[in-house]
Amino acid sequence: MSKNAVEVTGVTRIYTDVHGNPLEALRDINLTVNEGEFVSIIGSSGCGKTTLLRLIAGLDRPQAGTLTLNGEIIEKPSPERGYVFQQHGLFPWLTVEKNIAAGLKARRIYRQHKGDVSEYLNLVGLEGFERSYPHQISGGMAQRAAIARSLINRPAVLLLDEPMGALDSFTRADLQDKLLEIWKANGTTMILVTHDVDEAIYLSDRIVIMTPRPGKISEELIVDFPHPRHRGGVEFLNLRRVILEKLHLASARPQPEYTI
Ligand SMILES: Nc1ncnc2c1ncn2[C@@H]1O[C@H](COP(=O)(O)OP(=O)(O)O)[C@@H](O)[C@H]1O
Ligand SMILES: [Mg+2]
Known part of the structure; x- marks a missing residue:
């Protein structure tokens, strides 16, 4: 069995918003990423993806919970x-x-x-x-x-915060292939934040879906079909539909009621 590279246990991060009120960016996050695994984190803007990645990087500390890399508490940034x-x-x-x-x-x-x-x-x-x-x-x-x-x-783990977000689609596809090539060659554990469902399916072993207010993990999906993955393939498109449905459900809010 592979070692756990990153272990996030019961992590909560509360910011203060512009009005001085508490803003719960992450609530009780539990996530294990195994050594050599490629995990993508997907979710709407503001659901806490960057906050989680910064905590794993050691750029920030949580109010509650612990984060470890290979069993050692993450307290500050490290080239690891x-x-x-x-x-x-x-x-x-x-x-x-x-x-x-x-x-x-x-x-x-x-x-x-x-x-x-x-x-x-x-x-x-x-x-x-x-x-x-x-x-x-x-x-x-x-x-x-x-x-x-x-x-x-x-590094034992490479944290990627939407690194392809600002690129055109051809350059993006090219960099995705390069990232896969590097991952296969080096075996580095990868945690990628993206809002691109296709990118997540194309690259990952596992996809973590987050939902906002407060930021939580709502779902984890294993992607178990082999590389190279064909973006037009049946398995690909089926998983894409499942994820889009889950994201859509996650962002659906109850309609406000009005009484006149
Ligand atoms: N330093 C900060 N101070 C106050 N609020 C913050 C800070 N950083 C992020 N937030 C808020 O926390 C929430 C999660 O932000 P973030 O982790 O950047 O989300 P994502 O990367 O998923 O878009 C958002 O509502 C954002 O406005
Ligand atoms: Mg972000």
């Missing part, structure tokens, strides 16, 4: 938990190569691992763009560089 944002967040003043090397330099291990830079550059298909600056490459390429910048730290 890579984070890729919707906007790539590359350093604009550094070349692609130097962006990818940034983590190694910060940890003062660049000298020993110099060779890794070209390895990870190749892994994401950016050979030939070593000396380019972020503004000189496309959005899809910048996201690949951001993924390489995280992966070079050999």
